[in-house]
Structure formats: structure tokens, C-alpha cells
Amino acid sequence: MSRQISVTRQLMRWLIGVAVVFWFAAAGLAAFVMHHEYQEVFDSALQETTQRLMPLVVDDLYQRANTSVPRSIDEATLSHEEHLLYQARDARGQVLLHSHDAPQAPFEAPLRPGFYQTATHRIYTETALSGTLFLQVADPLDHRWEAMRESALSLLVPVLPLAPLSLVVIWLVVRRSLKPIGTFRHEIGARDSANLMPIEVEKLPVELATIASSVNHLLARLSHAIEAEREFTANAAHELRTPVAGALAQVQQLSRELPKGTARTRAQDIETALMRLARLTEKLLQLARADSGIGLTQAPADLAAIIRLVAADFERGSQHAGRIVLDLEPSATLVRKVDVDAFGIVLRNLIENALTHGASEGNVTISLKDQDTISVSNTGPIVPAEKLAKLTARFQRASARAAGTGLGLSIAETLVRQMGGSLRFRSPASNGTDGFDALLTL
Template sequence: MLISSLRRRLFTGLTIFIVGMALAAGYLAYRWAFDEAMELQDAILLQVGSLAARNHLSTTLPSEGNIDGEAQVVIEEIKPGAAAAPRGNPVSQLPSDLPDGFQTVTRGGTQWRILVRTRSDGSRVAVGQPTANRDEVAQDSALRTIVPLGILVPCLMVLIAVVVDRSLRPLSRLARHLDAKQSDHLEKLLTEGIPTELLPFVASINRLLERIAMMFDKQRRFVADAAHELRTPITALVVQAENLEQADLSKDGRDRLNSLKTGIRRTGHLLEQLLALARYDNDVSGGNPQGEFDRVLKEVVADLLPAAQDRSIDLGFARIEPVSVRVEPVALTVLARNLLDNALRHTSSDGRVDVSLFAENEFVVFTVEDTGSGIPDADLDRIFEPFFRGSHSRGEGTGLGLSIVRRIVEQCYGSIRLQNKPTAEGSGLRATVCFPRK
């Protein structure tokens, strides 16, 4: 997903930058603290060397109290003519030719940092410390310097993750809002609470939605105008077909006339469905009075009952309650008739179609159950598409009935669900429509 990818890129980029800067800063801080510790220890040697030169000190300074052994300083006289140190104290018997000042010497396999000073009487003294001890002290001091930095970096990464997540939440909300939009609801996106950086993006989306809405509107007008204009010639064909029935026709001519009437009837039904589809693409819920759904449903069932009896289909109510919804009666009639017609068309002879209407909590529930073959799982995702009749279509359906039902339900802020009945209940389809009661 784009959002998570952008979040990951920002976090990864900032992590690399901050970790890199932290490593560079840590290295510099470590070197600075290490050098400072070395300079401090050299300063101590300078002070001790000055005292030893003035007071003729010549011994290892006593360790009193809790003085760390690593801080011990050794003071030795340099005797003229000395060349090598015997086993024992490696600073003893230092070569007499050592120059004054700081230097590093190796005695007995151990490196020493020593300071050589010459007194006014020509005698010489050396003060020193093992470099291993000095390095350990300097390293401890340097590590203590970068420890806060090591603690700060993880905390900073957590803070960055929180900031990045919060900064991208408006974009995530925008994506969820777009995903939740129904295909026929093309209202512009609100710009309130949108970060300034996203406003051009939202404005572009709004312009795109406006162009799509105009295209849909032109398509609806074209379909409605075309269907309306075709009603007149279709009506004329119906009249001519009825006139031909009065003529003396042969059996072959009569069969051809019946085929013609079937085609005309199917074309007329398609035009009526197209007009209904164009009409219910517009809002049918705004300002509508409460419609008596139970009365409308009884009338539709009564109209379809003769056709159901002709095919020996048991059409009736499993449950019906007096309920009203804020939908115009014509829309309720179209919705109920299309669902019942679809159920009857896909139910075999001697089958059953049960209708229920009742109130449940804050909703009005309308269900139609049949004993037909149901809908193949592969067709469930497309069953509401206009002109899609499915792989097991029957009769003279146009593929627009369920699409019209969905338009009416969505415009009235309801919901519709089609599902095959569980195997334990036998084959068939259950259509469930829910409307808010107010």
C-alpha cells in the first residue's frame, strides 16, 4: 500500500540519517573525551614532576584512603651511566640519555608514559604511569561521554516513529474515506483538518470526482433519453403485433408472430428497467414521506401471485409486520417487485418463495427466500453490476433488476445482502434488505 510504503520510506531514511550522524558524533565525542583524559593525566604528571624536581622525591607515592591503583604515580631518580632496568621495577635504572619531557618507553614488556625533569644541580628525576592504566581511565571517561548519546538515539527513533505516524494519519484517513465511498456517491472531499501539503492533492481528487460526476450525469441522461424515445416505436410495434393477431395466419406465421411479441415484450421490459435505473441514480430519499412498506409489499405479492400459481410456486408471507420507512412508495414497489420477480424466475415448479417484513432494533428488515439453485460463488461479486445476468440466468431478465434494487437501497442509506442458504436448509437464495426506521 502507498501509505505504508511512504511511512516506511520516511522512517527508514530518517533512521539511516540519525544513526549515521549518531555514529559520527559518537566517534568524535569518544576521541575528544579520550584525548581530554590523556591531557588531564599528562597534566597530573607535570604537577607531580614539578614537586619531585623541587623536593627531591624519589619513591612510589603512597596509596592512602581509596586511591585507585590505576592512578598510582611512580617517581625514580635517573642515575648517570644507567643503561638498562633490572627485573623488578621497570622504571628503575632508566637510561641516562633520555631527553627531558614526555615520552613513552617500554620496560619489562610494559609501556610507560614518563616525564623526565632535570634539576638545577644536574640531577634528573622521572615520573611515570603504565600506559595500560592511563588508556583504561581514558576509555572509561570517553565511554561515559557517549552513553547518553546511545540512550538518546533509540528514544529519538521511537519519537520519530510516532511523529511520522501522526503526520501521515490525515493521508490514511483520506484513503479510508475514498475506499468507503460508494461508486455512485461522488461528493467532494472535505478540506477541513487536511494538512496544507495535502490540499493540492485533495483539490486534484475533487476535480477528478467532478469530471466523473459530469460523465455519469451525461450517461444517465443519455440512457433516460434513449429509453424514453424508444418507448414510442415499441408501443407502435405492440399495437401492430396485436393487429396481426386478428389476421388469418398460418401455423408458421402464428409461431413467428409469437416470437415477435416475445421480443417486443422483452425490449419493452428492458426500456422500463433502463428508465427506472436512470431515475434511481438520483436521490430518492430526500424529503420523502414515510411509506407503508407492508401495504406496498402486499400489493406486489398479490400482483405476482397468479404468475406464481401458474408455475405451482408457493409464494407467501413467512412474517409480516406493519412498518414504515422514509422511501417513496413507487421506489418500494420497484424494489419489492424486482426481488420477488428475480426469486420467482429462478425457482423451479413446485418450489417455494417466502417473504418476511419486520422491525428489528433500529432497522426495518425485508427478506426474500427461494428454493432455487442460488448464485454461483464466482458470480456473487458481480451480481449487482448492470446487465450482468450470471452464468445460470433464466427467463427474460435484463440484468438490471438487482442493480436498480441496490441503487434504491443505497440512496436510502440502507444495505442489501445476497447469500446462498446453508446446505442444511436446502438450496436457494436469501436476499436481505435493511432500511433505517427513521
């Protein structure tokens, strides 16, 4: 099974990755530029230092009585660490004077004015006294690289605390930016056959508004198609009721008038077929009403009274007299904002299903459990678990030879979903070893 891709996670990874890469690239470029600028600054300072130091060296060499070679200036008083080293040399290269940290051996730089670089130092040479005196000032390269490293680290170190902080900021920005997508998804998820209202485009970003417009066009076409189908189903079923009822009455009359024999048997078979057609017509009308969304209403109603009324209606019929058991306290109530006609259709279909598919002489028990669950149970064969999950499919029956249209439970499930409830099936029934139990929770 392929793993689903998260747009939010991808955006965060890319944004954080690109931000960090750009930061390091910018730091590297800045370090490169700083290296070039630092070289110019250090070279300029080295040259200026040499030029300013030259008069002092000349004065020290030719005005002091001490003529020992080589010597350093004020050796006894100088104890600090030097960053710049210098040597004063004559035309033969002999060191005449040097700083206290400078070596007594001559620098490896040639005696000519300008810059010269060794493996460890950057040296600038200045000449005086008609080319008889050379002053060489050396700047250690380690000092320059240390300054470069500290400057580069000052650019790179802030990345460490900024990376998690940028993660939080990017997450907040991405979440806020993608919030309209969640709203759009919720709006689409709220659409079904009972709610095909167009989605509000004005509140969506430009990128989603075009998609929402296409979805609205699709919803409009779908609404038109569903409405045409409902009208056809309702009109066809309504138009069939009268001729079917008339034909059924004529066949019943004919069946009573015919003598016993083959003709009477055929008339009774036609009567059975017409009765099935009448039931199918009635179910198609219920299906059209269920698809139109009649489950909810704003006015609360006591559904316990509807349960008693439907049970009494079944008891009055000669076909099911004595088989309905109503387990309901006289004072019990079940008040819900549910359309009473829709609830009556659901309860009637559940009872008809229990009577049709249960034991031929078994009872159907209607009870109210936990003040919110209605149970309709019967006795009879156990329905396999794999068939229980398919009972709400249209034209699906527990057995191919069973009576019924296969629409009753589908209609009940559609209406219960519109009521905001749930419909569950169990077999065997609760507190029993056989039978079937339909649990309607509101």
C-alpha cells in the same frame, strides 16, 4: 504475491537507524577529540607536577643526613596506590630517590628534558643543578586509557535506554505526521458513483494538497461523464417508452385482427419482442435512477406496508395470480430511513426474478425474518455456486435462454448498497432442497 510496503514502518526503521548511527558516530568523534584533549591535559599535569616536585626532591637529597642510595621519601608513612611514579637520577643515570611504588631500576627514558613514551608509561624529564640532577615522573598509560574508556562509555551507555524511548517517540511523531494520509485515503474511499463531491484541500498538508487537487479534477471529469451517461440512459429510455408502447398496442390489435396463420404468428413474435423491449426500457429507467443515488432518505418509512402493497399488486395481475405467498404478520413493521420508491424497485425486481427463473407453476414466498431480513424465495432448479456470485453483474442471467434483461438483480444490488444494507443469494433455498432464495438485510 508481493508484500505491500508500509511507509510508516520504513520511516521508523530509517529514522531509528539513522539516529543510532549518528549517535554512535558522534560518540566516536567525541571520543577521538577527548583522546586528543586528554593527552594534552595529562601531559600538562605531568609537566607541572614534575616542575613542582623538583624543589622538594633537591631539598630532600641534599639536606637529609640519610644518604643511602636509592631511597624513597617517607617510606613508612606512604601506603596509598600511586598514579604518578617518579625517580631522581644523577648524571650517570643512577637512581638517587624514587616514590614508594616506583621501581628501583631506572626508567627506560633517556636523561634529557621533555616527554618520552614507553610501552607502559608516559614520562616527563626535568633537569636541575646545572644538569647534575634529573627528575623523571611517569604516568601509566593504563590510567589514561581507563579515563578514556569511562568517558566514552558515558557517551555510549545512554544509547541503550534512549533507543527504545526514541522508538516510541518516533512512532508517535510518524503516526501523527502521517494521520492526514489516512484521512485522505478515507475521503477517497468514500467516493463512488453516488458521491463524487470534491475533497477539501484546505485541511490537508501541502504535500497532499496537490494530489487532492488532481483527484478533484479527476472526480469532476468523472462526475461529468457519469452524469452525461445517466442523462443519455434516462432520456433514451424515456423517449423509447411512448413509441414502444404505441407499437406494442398496434401489434396487439393487429394480432387480434389477423386470421390464424403465418402472419398472425409473426405478429405475435413481434409482440413478444416489443414486450421485451418495453421491459428493457423500464429497467434502463430503473438503472438510471439507481445510479443517481436514491436509496436513502431522512424520513423513516414502514417498509412492511410497501411489501404488502407490492405483493398485492403482483396478485392482481392475471399472469401471476395465485403464485405470491406473503408470510408476514398483520402487525409486523419494518421502519427504516429508506426511500420507499427505491425499496419498491428492489422488492419488485427480486419478485420478478423469482417468478421468471423459478418453476413455471411454483410459488414465490415473501417473508420477514429476524425483524430485519426480507426473504424472497422460489422453487425450481438449483443455481450453481459459481453463478450465484455473478448474478448481480449487469446483463448477467442464470441461463442464456432464460427470459429477462439481466439487469434486475444488478439494480437491486446497487440500491441496497445505497441503503446501507446487504443482498445475499442462496441455492437451494433455506428449508428446502431446490429453488433460490434472495435475502435482503436492512
